[in-house]
Amino acid sequence: MTELPSLPGLRQAIDAVDDQVLALLNRRAALAGEVGRLKAAAAPEALFHAPAREREVLARLEAASPGPFPAPAVRTVFQEIMSACLSLEKPLRVAFLGPEGTFTHLAARHQFGGSSQSLPQGTIQAVFQAVERQRADYGVVPVENATEGAVDSTLDAFLDSPLAICAEILLAVDQALLLRPGLDLAGVRRVYSHPQALGQCRRWLETHLSGADRIEAPSTSEAARLAREDAEGAAVASELAADLFGLRVAETKIQDLAANATRFLVLGPKSAEPTGRDRTTLLAMAQDGPGALLRLLEPLARRGLNLSRIQSRPTRRKLWEYAFFLDVEGHAEEPSMAEALVELRGACASLKVLGSYPRAMEVAR
Numbered sequence: 001m002t003e004l005p006s007l008p009g010l011r012q013a014i015d016a017v018d019d020q021v022l023a024l025l026n027r028r029a030a031l032a033g034e035v036g037r038l039k040a041a042a043a044p045e046a047l048f049h050a051p052a053r054e055r056e057v058l059a060r061l062e063a064a065s066p067g068p069f070p071a072p073a074v075r076t077v078f079q080e081i082m083s084a085c086l087s088l089e090k091p092l093r094v095a096f097l098g099p100e101g102t103f104t105h106l107a108a109r110h111q112f113g114g115s116s117q118s119l120p121q122g123t124i125q126a127v128f129q130a131v132e133r134q135r136a137d138y139g140v141v142p143v144e145n146a147t148e149g150a151v152d153s154t155l156d157a158f159l160d161s162p163l164a165i166c167a168e169i170l171l172a173v174d175q176a177l178l179l180r181p182g183l184d185l186a187g188v189r190r191v192y193s194h195p196q197a198l199g200q201c202r203r204w205l206e207t208h209l210s211g212a213d214r215i216e217a218p219s220t221s222e223a224a225r226l227a228r229e230d231a232e233g234a235a236v237a238s239e240l241a242a243d244l245f246g247l248r249v250a251e252t253k254i255q256d257l258a259a260n261a262t263r264f265l266v267l268g269p270k271s272a273e274p275t276g277r278d279r280t281t282l283l284a285m286a287q288d289g290p291g292a293l294l295r296l297l298e299p300l301a302r303r304g305l306n307l308s309r310i311q312s313r314p315t316r317r318k319l320w321e322y323a324f325f326l327d328v329e330g331h332a333e334e335p336s337m338a339e340a341l342v343e344l345r346g347a348c349a350s351l352k353v354l355g356s357y358p359r360a361m362e363v364a365r
């Protein structure tokens with residue numbers, strides 16, 4: 001009969017592996033430092049963050065991992081490793097719609113990892129301004145939610161902004177019910193949250209907290225802070241907000257739509273490099289007159305370019321003048337898209353490429 005290995009023996013073996021992992025991490029960090037010096041020497045305004053390269057690294061490692069290390073953890077661990085390596089090249093300052101603990105904060109953390117510097121902003125407009133005035137290297141803003149639809153203030157901010165979209169993030173939005181330690185559901189008299197989050201959890205709140213008042217807050221994180229100060233208060237917010245504000249997660253995934261998700265955009269000085277699986281967002285002012293919208297869509301359709309979304313907003317410059325936001329699959333540098341853009345420029349009053357960026361292939365958790 002083979003003897004079972006002993007616990008101290010196994011722990012010793014783990015220590016030895018950890019030493020090797022640490023030595024390799026330091027070798028990797030030194031290489032990333034060299035990449036950073038190379039980039040800085042090539043261009044003083046170099047883009048240190050390389051989302052296309054990060055995607056390539058993650059895809060290769062996920063496919064190559066033989067297990068038993070869990071596949072989703074390969075992604076999480078290497079995202080953090082790249083975030084830490086990047087912080088050696090240049091500490092990244094990331095503005096997002098705050099305060100800390102919001103779903104936009106979670107999206108920013110997913111994209112940039114824990115080694116970036118967080119710059120929470122009070123409004124979407126302030127996120128744009130922080131990047132435009134170079135107080136932040138990147139900004140993260142929500143653009144559409146599966147339950148609530150478009151985020152108009154993000155679309156409006158693009159009308160006057162020189163910034164480019166350099167990445168998108170699809171994030172599962174799981175709402176949780178947060179309580180002060182010691183309080184239980186029966187003791188809750190007030191539920192705080194952002195109106196959108198209260199709307200997303202309407203059925204659950206009706207069933208489990210029909211007697212409690214709903215109180216609107218400017219954000220889910222602010223709701224968590226208010227609940228912390230109210231002896232009979234609860235909040236609908238993220239689980240991260242529970243950690244940040246010292247609350248207990250009483251129930252998870254209380255949203256009516258199980259697959260609730262939000263799409264976020266990353267704003268930066270320029271578009272991302274082509275990866276072969278990209279999306280391009282265009283802002284077009286249609287010419288006034290019959291068939292204007294058709295002339296906007298036809299150059300795309302004729303080349304088989306897939307239009308995944310179209311949204312219109314009033315320009316606020318002229319009465320009844322509209323701006324169209326078009327999401328098209330492909331990169332602006334690809335020949336068929338480049339040709340379509342030339343044609344579109346002739347067909348509309350003005351056309352701006354807001355950015356080409358890697359398509360989010362899955363919903364992040």
Ligand SMILES: O=C(O)C(=O)C[C@]1(C(=O)O)C=C[C@@H](O)C=C1
Pocket residue numbers: 032035036048049050051053054057081082083085086089
């Ligand atoms: O390859 C690069 O361009 C790097 O800067 C290195 C590295 C990495 O750690 O692998 C770090 C940050 C970038 O966003 C992408 C990759």
